[in-house]
Amino acid sequence: MSVKSGQDHIEFPPYIVEWEKRGVQNPNLQSQLNTFVLSCCCLSLDNNQIVLNVSRPDDEVITAMSKAITGEMMYIQTLPYEGIANDLITVQTPLRTANYVHPLVKECLKAPRNDPLSEFANTFVRCITDLVCSNKQDRTFDKPDRWMKISAHEYFAVDWSKYQDSELKPPYKIWLKDKGIVEITKRHFKDWLYT
Numbered sequence: 661m662s663v664k665s666g667q668d669h670i671e672f673p674p675y676i677v678e679w680e681k682r683g684v685q686n687p688n689l690q691s692q693l694n695t696f697v698l699s700c701c702c703l704s705l706d707n708n709q710i711v712l713n714v715s716r717p718d719d720e721v722i723t724a725m726s727k728a729i730t731g732e733m734m735y736i737q738t739l740p741y742e743g744i745a746n747d748l749i750t751v752q753t754p755l756r757t758a759n760y761v762h763p764l765v766k767e768c769l770k771a772p773r774n775d776p777l778s779e780f781a782n783t784f785v786r787c788i789t790d791l792v793c794s795n796k797q798d799r800t801f802d803k804p805d806r807w808m809k810i811s812a813h814e815y816f817a818v819d820w821s822k823y824q825d826s827e828l829k830p831p832y833k834i835w836l837k838d839k840g841i842v843e844i845t846k847r848h849f850k851d852w853l854y855t
Contacts, residue, residue, distance in 0.1 A: 702740045
């Protein structure tokens with residue numbers, strides 16, 4: 661089964677929707693169903709369109725799908741990105757997602773550690789996903805907000821010489837509807853820090 665963004669959806673019967681609206685403690689079934697279906701997907705790009713492929717995952721992916729990046733009123737569903745999307749951290753969608761197979765996202769999902777790389781990964785993945793997947797898309801990378809400046813500060817706190825041949829180092833790739841694949845480089849962090 662293949663689900664293209666913006667084309668297919670599942671709706672609940674009106675009586676379920678009304679039941680949810682009547683009670684404060686009633687679950688948001690649509691949101692829970694969206695999260696469940698999304699967690700069973702792999703994301704790829706085809707002709708500059710996001711494609712979510714529902715598939716039977718292996719054990720490693722099942723473990724990944726049960727995880728999300730949460731905190732400070734933010735929820736980022738992690739799922740594996742495939743094909744040309746494999747190297748991306750995130751893509752522009754209405755729902756916040758991050759690429760489980762990207763090394764920086766994996767670092768973000770590890771148990772919290774108090775080291776510069778972990779702090780950078782946690783801040784940057786949340787920052788860039790929020791920027792790309794929210795209504796803040798009118799902001800540009802040339803005019804950094806506070807969160808981007810914090811990401812830059814934490815980037816330069818990392819001793820990158822420990823990670824010479826690492827995929828943890830930039831450039832970091834994201835996908836935007838109107839621009840395609842965009843790279844975030846060390847130069848961006850420098851600009852964010854001093855702008």
